[in-house]
Amino acid sequence: FPVTIDADKEEIVYDESLERKPLTTDDCMFTTGKYQGYKLSEVSDSWYLRFIMEKNPDDGFISLMFGRRLKELTT
Numbered sequence: 001f002p003v004t005i006d007a008d009k010e011e012i013v014y015d016e017s018l019e020r021k022p023l024t025t026d027d028c029m030f031t032t033g034k035y036q037g038y039k040l041s042e043v044s045d046s047w048y049l050r051f052i053m054e055k056n057p058d059d060g061f062i063s064l065m066f067g068r069r070l071k072e073l074t075t
Contacts, residue, residue: 046073049066
């Protein structure tokens with residue numbers, strides 16, 4: 001299904017039904033790199049997550065979701 005992300009509300013919006021659900025680290029998939037094919041929620045390599053964040057300082061989505069995953073790993 002086509003989806004969009006409402007970054008202000010941190011929700012996924014399903015385009016056809018307009019149904020919304022909270023955006024979680026389980027919704028994000030690595031499409032390249034060391035963890036290609038893994039969901040963000042499956043990656044526990046905090047060094048790698050920080051490395052990607054440092055390489056993409058202007059990417060708000062990466063900052064939000066990778067930061068969220070790092071918090072999950074410390075709680």
